[in-house]
Structure formats: C-alpha cells, structure tokens
Amino acid sequence: MSATAAPAWRELDIDKLFLGFCLFVPLTALTIFFAYPLLTVVTRSLTEADGGIGIGNYIRILNAPSFWRATVNSLVMSLSTTAAVLMCGLVVAYAVHRCKVPGRALLLGAVSLPLLAPSLVQGLGLIFLLGRNGIVTKTTGLDINIYGFWGLLIANGLYALPQAVLIIGAALRAADARIYEAAEILGTSGFRKFVDITLPNIKFGLLSAGFIVFTVTITDFGNAATIGGDYAILATEIYNQVVGQMNFNLGAVVGILLLLPTILSFYLERVASQRQFGSVSDSAVPLVPTFTPKRDVPMTLAAWLVALLPVVTVAIVIYGSFVWLWPYRFDLTLKHYAVKVAGGYDPLWTTVQISIVAGVIGSLMLFALGFSLQRLPRHIVKPIYFLCLLPAAVPGLVLGLAYIFAFNVPGLPVYALYGTATLLAICNVTHYWTQGFLTTMTGLRQVPPTLEESAACLGASLPRLVRDVIVPSMAPTLVSVFFFMFMRSMVTLSAVIFLITASVSVASVSIMRLDEAGFTSQAAAYATCTMGIVVVASVLMRACLWALKRKQ
Amino acid sequence: MKLHLQNITKEFGPVVALDDVSFSAEAPEFICLLGPSGCGKTTLLRLIAGLSMPDRGQLRLDGEDLTRIPARDRGFGIVFQAYSLFPNMTVAQNIGYGLKIRGRPTAEIKERVGQLLDLIRLPHLADRYPYQLSGGQQQRVALARAVAVDPKLLLLDEPLSALDAKVRTELRAEIRELQQRLGILTIMVTHDQEEALLLADRVVCMQHGKIAQVGTPGELYATPVNRFVADFMGVSNLMEQSTIRQWASHLLNGHTPPADYIACIRPEDITLRPGATGARVRQVHFLGNLSRIELDWPGGKLVAEEAGRTSLVPGAEVGIDIAPHRCAWVAPQ
Ligand SMILES: Nc1ncnc2c1ncn2[C@@H]1O[C@H](COP(=O)(O)OP(=O)(O)OP(=O)(O)O)[C@@H](O)[C@H]1O
Ligand SMILES: [Mg+2]
Numbered sequence: 001m002s003a004t005a006a007p008a009w010r011e012l013d014i015d016k017l018f019l020g021f022c023l024f025v026p027l028t029a030l031t032i033f034f035a036y037p038l039l040t041v042v043t044r045s046l047t048e049a050d051g052g053i054g055i056g057n058y059i060r061i062l063n064a065p066s067f068w069r070a071t072v073n074s075l076v077m078s079l080s081t082t083a084a085v086l087m088c089g090l091v092v093a094y095a096v097h098r099c100k101v102p103g104r105a106l107l108l109g110a111v112s113l114p115l116l117a118p119s120l121v122q123g124l125g126l127i128f129l130l131g132r133n134g135i136v137t138k139t140t141g142l143d144i145n146i147y148g149f150w151g152l153l154i155a156n157g158l159y160a161l162p163q164a165v166l167i168i169g170a171a172l173r174a175a176d177a178r179i180y181e182a183a184e185i186l187g188t189s190g191f192r193k194f195v196d197i198t199l200p201n202i203k204f205g206l207l208s209a210g211f212i213v214f215t216v217t218i219t220d221f222g223n224a225a226t227i228g229g230d231y232a233i234l235a236t237e238i239y240n241q242v243v244g245q246m247n248f249n250l251g252a253v254v255g256i257l258l259l260l261p262t263i264l265s266f267y268l269e270r271v272a273s274q275r276q277f278g279s280v281s282d283s284a285v286p287l288v289p290t291f292t293p294k295r296d297v298p299m300t301l302a303a304w305l306v307a308l309l310p311v312v313t314v315a316i317v318i319y320g321s322f323v324w325l326w327p328y329r330f331d332l333t334l335k336h337y338a339v340k341v342a343g344g345y346d347p348l349w350t351t352v353q354i355s356i357v358a359g360v361i362g363s364l365m366l367f368a369l370g371f372s373l374q375r376l377p378r379h380i381v382k383p384i385y386f387l388c389l390l391p392a393a394v395p396g397l398v399l400g401l402a403y404i405f406a407f408n409v410p411g412l413p414v415y416a417l418y419g420t421a422t423l424l425a426i427c428n429v430t431h432y433w434t435q436g437f438l439t440t441m442t443g444l445r446q447v448p449p450t451l452e453e454s455a456a457c458l459g460a461s462l463p464r465l466v467r468d469v470i471v472p473s474m475a476p477t478l479v480s481v482f483f484f485m486f487m488r489s490m491v492t493l494s495a496v497i498f499l500i501t502a503s504v505s506v507a508s509v510s511i512m513r514l515d516e517a518g519f520t521s522q523a524a525a526y527a528t529c530t531m532g533i534v535v536v537a538s539v540l541m542r543a544c545l546w547a548l549k550r551k552q
Numbered sequence: 553m554k555l556h557l558q559n560i561t562k563e564f565g566p567v568v569a570l571d572d573v574s575f576s577a578e579a580p581e582f583i584c585l586l587g588p589s590g591c592g593k594t595t596l597l598r599l600i601a602g603l604s605m606p607d608r609g610q611l612r613l614d615g616e617d618l619t620r621i622p623a624r625d626r627g628f629g630i631v632f633q634a635y636s637l638f639p640n641m642t643v644a645q646n647i648g649y650g651l652k653i654r655g656r657p658t659a660e661i662k663e664r665v666g667q668l669l670d671l672i673r674l675p676h677l678a679d680r681y682p683y684q685l686s687g688g689q690q691q692r693v694a695l696a697r698a699v700a701v702d703p704k705l706l707l708l709d710e711p712l713s714a715l716d717a718k719v720r721t722e723l724r725a726e727i728r729e730l731q732q733r734l735g736i737l738t739i740m741v742t743h744d745q746e747e748a749l750l751l752a753d754r755v756v757c758m759q760h761g762k763i764a765q766v767g768t769p770g771e772l773y774a775t776p777v778n779r780f781v782a783d784f785m786g787v788s789n790l791m792e793q794s795t796i797r798q799w800a801s802h803l804l805n806g807h808t809p810p811a812d813y814i815a816c817i818r819p820e821d822i823t824l825r826p827g828a829t830g831a832r833v834r835q836v837h838f839l840g841n842l843s844r845i846e847l848d849w850p851g852g853k854l855v856a857e858e859a860g861r862t863s864l865v866p867g868a869e870v871g872i873d874i875a876p877h878r879c880a881w882v883a884p885q
Contacts, residue, residue, distance in 0.1 A: 015622075448635040448636070450632040450633075450634075450635055450636040451635070451636055451638065451639075453598075453601075453603050453623070453630070453632070453636075454630060454632065454636040454637075454638075454694075454697075455638070455649075456602075456603065456622070456623040456624045457601055457602075457603070457623050457624070457626070457627075457628055457629065457630040457698075457707075458624075458649055458650035458653060458697070458701065459624045459625070459627060459650060459653045459654060459701070460624060460649075460653055461624060464653065468638070468641075468649070469638055469640075472638075472639075472640035473638075473639055473640060
C-alpha cells in the first residue's frame with residue numbers, strides 16, 4: 001500500500017501548497033495594503049502635536065465650529081440626495097421593469113452614463129449649464145448660484161442614480177406575477193396594488209439602495225471639489241486639513257469620524273440586501289406588464305425626464321470641449337484639446353496603465369481568494385469575508401490618507417512603492433475590492449460543484465482544475481471584474497488624489513486642476529478623452545462577454 | 553476487485569448522515585444503493601469516491617486502505633445526475649480528459665475516445681459541445697468519460713433521474729450492458745425501486761443513514777427484513793400477527809415468528825376465487841398489464857393483483873387464498 005500512498009501524499013502537497021498560495025497572497029496583500037494603512041489612520045488620529053498619544057486631536061476637531069458645520073452639511077446634503085435619488089430611481093426602475101415604456105435599454109443606458117465618467121463631469125456639466133457663464137444663466141439672465149448645496153445635490157444625485165436604479169430594478173424584477181393576478185381577481189386597483197404589494201415587496205431593496213446612495217454621496221470628493229463652492233462637507237474638510245493646512249493628524253480624525261456613518265450605512269445595506277435578495281423563490285412566475293395608458297404614458301414621460309439630466313450633463317461637457325469660447329462663441333474648435341496642464345496627456349496614459357494593472361491584479365487576487373475561500377471551513381471563511389466587505393465602507397479620501405501614513409515613511413521597505421504608479425494601481429484595487437469580491441464569489445458559486453468533483457475523480461490536481469475547468473467556466477466573471485477595476489480606476493479621484501506626485505499623476509486630477517485654474521473647456525476636453533477610453537473599454541467588455549457566451 | 557466498507561460513520565453537525573455502515577462488494581457486481589430522500593445514499597457514494605472523508609470507519613479496496621486517499625488518487629469513475637460535463641470542452645475532449653491528465657500520448661487518447669464514442673453510439677457528435685447535446689446524450693458522454701480511464705470502480709449518483717421516462721429506460725439498459733461488458737464493479741444510487749430491481753445484482757436498502765438490508769432484488773422483495781423494506785420494495789399487505797391469528801391462522805402453521813413481527817403478503821400472492829365468499833371487492837384499478845383490486849376483508853383492507861383485466865366489479869363477493877410460504881414475517885421497524 002505504501003507504493004500507492006507515496007504519490008498520493010505528494011499530490012496532496014501540491015494541492016495544499018496551491019491552496020495555501022491562493023489564500024496567502026491576497027490575504028497578505030489585503031493586510032499590507034488595507035488593514036495596516038487603516039490602522040495607521042487610527043494611530044495618527046491619536047498622535048498629538050507633541051508626539052504623545054491622546055485624544056487631543058479629537059477634542060480640537062470636536063470643538064471646531066467648522067467641523068460641525070461640515071458634518072451638518074454632509075448629513076443634510078447626503079440625506080436630501082438619498083431621498084431625491086430614491087424617488088427618481090424608483091420612477092426609472094418602475095418604468096423599466098413594471099411598465100410598458102418605449103426604449104428601455106436606452107433608458108437604462110442613459111441613466112448609467114455617469115458611471116463611465118469621472119465624477120467631476122457632473123459638476124462640469126452643471127457649470128456649463130447653470131454656472132456663472134452657463135448657457136441657461138446667460139440666456140435667461142437669472143442669477144443662479146449653482147456652486148453649493150444645489151449643485152452638489154444634483155451632481156451627486158446623478159452620480160448615484162445608476163446604482164439606485166440597478167438595486168431597485170433587481171428588487172422589482174423579483175416579483176411573482178401570481179400575487180398580482182390574485183389581487184386583480186380581488187378587484188384591487190392599480191394604485192392599491194402598488195402601495196399594498198409592490199412597495200412592501202421592495203422595501204428592503206429601497207433601503208439597500210438608500211444606504212448605497214448615502215455612502216456614495218457622503219464620501220464623494222470629485223463633485224464637492226468642482227461644484228461644492230463654499231458649501232463645506234466632511235470630504236473637503238479632510239482635503240483642506242491635509243493639503244491646505246498640512247495638518248495630517250487632524251485630517252485623520254475627520255477621516256475616522258467620516259468612517260462612522262459610512263460603516264454603519266454599509267452594514268445596514270448588507271442587512272437590507274440580504275433580506276431583499278436572500279430568498280428568491282425559483283417557482284416565481286415573472287411579471288409581464290401589459291400596456292396601460294393611464295400608467296404608462298406619464299411613467300414614460302417621468303422616466304425620460306429623469307434620464308435626460310445625465311444625458312444633457314454629459315453631452316454638454318463633450319460639446320463644451322469643442323466650443324471656441326463658452327458661452328459667447330459657439331464655433332467648433334479643437335484648441336481646448338491642447339491642454340495647458342503639467343504633463344499634458346501623460347497622466348491620461350499613466351491612468352490607462354494603472355487601470356490595466358489594477359484590472360489584472362484585482363481580478364487575479366480576487367479569483368485566488370474566492371477560489372481558496374470556497375475550500376476552507378466556515379469559521380475561517382467568515383472573518384475573511386468580513387474583511388473583504390470593509391473596503392467598500394472606507395471613503396476614498398480616508399484610504400488615500402491611510403496610504404500616505406503607511407507608505408510615505410522613508411526607511412520602511414514599502415517606501416519604495418510610494419509615489420509609483422504601482423501603488424496607485426494597488427490603491428484602486430483595494431478601493432474597489434468589495435464590489436469585485438462580491439462579483440467573483442457570485443461567479444464562483446455558479447460553477448456547478450459536480451464539475452469540479454468530476455474533474456477530481458478523473459485525477460485533476462487543483463492547479464489543473466483551475467486551468468481546465470474553473471477559469472473557462474467563469475471567464476465571463478473574470479472579464480467583468482477586470483473591466484470593472486479598469487473602468488473605476490480610469491475615473492476615480494478621491495483615493496488617488498493624495499498619492500500623485502509631480503511625475504506620476506492621473507487623468508481625474510488633471511481635470512480637477514484644469515477646472516480649478518479656470519480652464520473649464522480644457523477640463524471638459526480632458527474629461528471627454530477619459531470618457532472616450534472608458535467607453536471603448538465598456539464596448540470591449542461587451543464584445544468579450546458576447547464572444548464568451550457564444551462559445552458556451 | 554473487492555470493496556470493503558467497515559463501520560463507516562459520517563456526521564454533518566447534528567445530522568448523522570451515515571451510521572455505522574458496513575458492506576462488501578466484488579467485481580463484476582452491480583450494486584444499487586436504494587432508499588428514500590435524505591437517507592444518506594449520496595453521502596455514502598461520495599465517501600467511496602473520496603470526495604469526502606468519513607468521521608469513523610474504514611474503506612478498503614482489495615485489502616488496501618483507501619480511507620484517507622483523496623478522490624483524484626483513487627481513480628474511480630463517477631457520473632452525477634446532471635451538469636457534470638466540462639462546458640468548455642467538446643465531447644471528445646471530455647471523454648479524453650482523464651487520459652490527458654494521465655499524460656497518455658495523443659494518438660492513444662484519440663483511439664480510445666473513438667472506441668468509447670462507438671460504444672455509446674455517438675461517434676457523429678465528437679466535436680459538439682455539451683450544450684448542443686440532449687440530456688440523454690450528455691449522460692452517455694459522462695458515462696464514457698468515467699470509464700475511459702479503466703476505473704476500478706464505477707460510481708453513479710442517480711444518473712437517470714433528470715431524464716424523461718423513455719430515455720431513462722433506454723439508458724438503463726445501456727448502463728447495464730456497458731457494465732457487464734467491462735466487468736466493472738459498479739455502485740449506483742437510486743431512489744427508484746423499479747430501477748434497482750431491474751439493474752442490480754444486489755441492492756443495499758438504506759434507512760436513516762443505516763443499512764436496512766442487503767440482498768438480491770428477489771430476496772428483498774420476497775423476504776424483506778422489516779416493514780420499511782417491505783414498503784419500499786413495492787406494494788404489500790402488512791398485517792399484525794393478531795389479525796392473522798384470528799382470520800388466517802393457517803399462515804402461522806409451521807411458523808413461530810417473534811411476537812411483534814408482522815405479516816407481509818405481496819398482492820400477486822393473493823389468489824381470488826370469484827363466486828366464493830370471505831371478502832368483498834371495494835374498488836378495481838386497471839393499470840394496463842395488471843389490475844389492482846382493493847378488498848374489504850374481516851381482518852382489514854387488502855390489496856390483490858391479477859394479470860390483465862379482471863372480471864370482478866366493486867361489490868362482488870370473492871374468496872381469498874394465500875399460500876403460507878408466500879407470507880413473509882418482518883420486523884415492525
Ligand atoms: N454537506 C452537507 N452538510 C450538511 N448536511 C448534509 C450535507 N450533505 C448531506 N447532508 C445531510 O445528510 C443527510 C443525507 O444526505 P444525502 O445527500 O446523502 O441523502 P440522499 O440519500 O442522497 O438523498 P436524495 O435522494 O435526496 O439525494 C441529509 O439529512 C442531508 O441533509
Ligand atoms: Mg442524493
């Protein structure tokens with residue numbers, strides 16, 4: 001028996017080594033590039049001016065009226081945005097999934113436009129429309145001040161709308177037609193059905209969407225930077241403490257305080273989304289809406305009205321980038337594409353490189369981790385799972401700040417990474433880790449276990465199993481995660497803003513700098529180029545997914 | 553090739569999926585694991601395959617201890633209920649995968665795959681992908697893939713239950729034919745007693761993670777050890793001993809079963825005599841090749857069967873005859 005047992009043990013070792021490797025590498029990376037930096041934020045927030053440890057920084061911040069103003073502003077702005085986005089999101093999602101409206105795909109595409117653009121684009125668009133030199137302001141002669149609360153509300157709302165539509169839409173799709181038929185037989189009116197059946201059924205979906213919108217809004221920095229004006233919020237407060245006053249420790253304190261609502265909101269979102277999507281019955285009969293003029297005509301109008309806003313803001317930015325002198329001379333020109341910013345288009349190409357690296361690292365790491373988690377006992381998986389959910393709750397600015405604390409330390413081996421494009425790529429992977437992780441896990445769960453077991457019985461070792469069976473059958477997920485990381489990395493601003501140097505910068509920072517310097521049209525040109533690349537990536541992704549689907 | 557399971561126990565938290573299971577099987581036997589849902593059949597099959605490890609007990613093949621050897625080193629063939637073909641590989645690649653892993657030369661793989669495709673009568677589908685096949689064809693390919701590597705043991709987990717009745721009957725015969733041609737020890741899980749009766753050399757009937765009875769299909773049908781096996785292996789009349797003593801005492805002549813044992817009489821063993829008295833026809837069900845007749849009898853309800861159509865109508869008086877040797881005495885549990 002020893003004759004056969006010996007190779008058995010060697011085989012087993014390869015598998016264990018492979019599994020260990022798959023777990024160890026991403027987990028170590030997550031520790032070094034997420035847990036450790038975050039911990040430094042905590043310690044720095046407790047480090048006082050004289051180098052001692054204490055809560056002096058907290059007391060200083062909590063006693064500062066400016067902090068309270070920013071907190072109140074942040075909360076008011078985020079809550080109003082959440083309410084507005086939920087309402088608009090419900091209108092669009094309901095129109096798409098429960099009414100017979102023309103051009104559903106177009107409607108969804110229009111609403112999703114802001115996902116393809118740096119978050120500054122909404123702000124830029126609003127400036128072109130309603131700013132001091134906005135086309136509306138000039139033609140109507142009204143005295144509109146878009147910089148501030150209203151501008152932020154609209155810009156953040158546009159930015160968060162696609163995610164709300166996605167989540168509410170998923171909740172609406174899970175409907176069972178039979179319930180509605182039963183209500184119909186009982187003589188229930190359309191409106192009563194909506195109030196008595198639809199709303200209760202999607203309430204956790206609405207909650208989930210609400211918390212996501214709240215988190216996205218309260219942590220956003222790009223819009224606040226372009227259109228926030230004097231309306232101070234927590235994100236700008238951190239930025240001012242750090243970049244304006246070089247007061248890193250106070251920035252850390254604000255960052256920690258900003259973490260509280262986001263972590264709470266994120267936790268509640270997880271709870272709500274589990275309640276909404278935890279148990280979808282397989283036997284549900286899908287609902288097919290029939291044309292009801294009384295409902296569908298107003299819904300079509302309302303939904304398109306909502307969808308028009310993102311289309312107009314994005315379109316006007318593109319248009320504005322080609323116009324000679326907004327809003328006085330509308331001759332078309334390419335002169336704004338000769339940008340007058342440090343490095344010209346170099347940051348754009350750097351961003352593309354960073355995004356590719358982030359896509360590759362992200363999809364590989366997430367796949368390795370997900371793959372090993374599936375083969376580990378529950379009590380080990382749970383804490384790791386939790387750790388993987390955390391990054392979504394950390395605002396980009398806080399993560400960026402954490403990276404300064406953790407890596408801008410001459411003498412540490414990780415200092416070598418500081419100021420490199422690699423660190424920016426890693427930072428992006430960490431920043432968007434959670435969404436990628438959840439997608440990967442869903443993809444892995446869709447590989448039938450019998451497939452792996454068949455391969456195992458045929459004698460396949462784990463590395464072979466991954467190569468021959470798992471990767472081919474979840475290639476669409478890997479492609480999606482890669483492009484998700486790529487596209488987010490192309491447009492993100494908040495985390496990387498602290499990590500750029502004179503030689504290594506990214507596109508969204510260039511856009512911000514151009515806008516700050518008053519070169520709005522050049523900022524628009526730069527944003528248009530960035531969007532162009534993201535659109536190309538999104539088309540490529542669709543082509544890849546289509547090709548993969550045809551093969552299966 | 554002799555497989556030996558000794559005192560196998562497997563628990564999932566509080567659930568005891570397998571409780572002290574022991575049995576042996578030897579090539580070229582065809583064994584069916586039969587039992588109701590949740591009785592532990594799949595768990596047992598996965599343990600044999602090496603896809604999970606028992607908490608206690610031992611598994612031996614020809615005297616060699618297999619208990620801790622993982623699936624990939626056991627080299628057993630396995631076929632699942634569905635969805636186990638590699639979607640990214642063609643039929644031929646699927647069948648040849650095990651050989652490829654073993655590093656066999658391409659020419660040899662090609663030849664072997666060709667033989668197997670002929671054997672499952674699908675040579676024209678070699679370059680198709682699984683999604684282009686019907687359910688029955690997919691299972692044939694899965695079977696070919698499992699036997700391609702000359703496994704010492706073939707394991708089948710309800711390979712037919714996702715198929716419709718006609719394909720199931722066809723494939724059933726093909727599995728049996730293939731197994732006999734290759735002379736390979738085969739263990740198949742099923743919850744369909746008809747399938748077990750038809751295919752198995754021996755049936756392992758399971759109940760709540762324990763083996764209730766092991767035997768040939770004939771043994772299990774004619775002499776079940778307990779009420780559970782009797783019930784599971786087709787229709788039966790189960791009657792308390794006191795009832796028999798009162799109304800059919802001749803069945804006890806020459807038998808002294810333990811006091812709590814009950815009588816098990818198969819419906820076809822009850823002979824009906826029209827014109828005589830003793831029982832009354834309650835209902836007649838025509839099932840095509842046979843008629844099932846429900847009777848009111850002083851000792852309770854009885855079910856009898858007659859071949860083909862019957863002339864009996866509800867309400868008719870009939871006499872009943874039961875041969876004593878046709879009455880099995882079974883444990884109440
Ligand atoms: N991985 C598992 N974790 C927890 N419990 C399990 C697991 N696998 C099986 N069980 C439990 O063990 C018992 C036996 O399950 P098993 O799958 O072997 O039943 P089965 O006889 O194959 O049933 P079926 O005919 O429905 O396939 C069941 O109670 C089941 O719930
Ligand atoms: Mg089973």
